[in-house]
Amino acid sequence: MRRLQWADxxxxxxxxxxxxxxxxxxxxxxxxxxxxxxxxxxxxxAAWVGVSRTGVAHALQSMRQLGWIATERRRxxxxxxxxxxxxxx
Numbered sequence: 231m232r233r234l235q236w237a238d239x240x241x242x243x244x245x246x247x248x249x250x251x252x253x254x255x256x257x258x259x260x261x262x263x264x265x266x267x268x269x270x271x272x273x274x275x276a277a278w279v280g281v282s283r284t285g286v287a288h289a290l291q292s293m294r295q296l297g298w299i300a301t302e303r304r305r306x307x308x309x310x311x312x313x314x315x316x317x318x319x
Contacts, residue, residue: 239318244279245289247318249299253308262300263309270304293317 239247249266257264268275272290276283293299298314300307308314 241281241285242289242292243318244281245275245286246293246314248275248279249293249306249308250311250315250318252306253311253314257308260307263307264311266306266308268304268306 252266252268253264257266259265270278272286273283276286279286281289290299290301293314294301296310296313298308298310298317300309
């Protein structure tokens with residue numbers, strides 16, 4: 231089912247869609263946004279969304295530069311959920 235949902239999305243769109251899902255399921259509100267603990271590596275994240283680890287790294291870097299997310303080791307804060315959600319469409 232997920233493959234059908236993501237068929238028209240590029241790498242950044244797929245990563246954004248997964249971030250939206252993670253924020254909804256596992257996120258908690260903070261002053262900076264929605265904090266999500268990530269108990270998996272970028273390689274595992276890439277396998278989950280069906281893209282390369284390099285693609286995930288580039289997508290996350292772009293989102294950080296845009297101010298949509300902030301990342302630390304195995305932790306992410308979604309600073310602009312609306313922007314990430316819009317990119318996931």
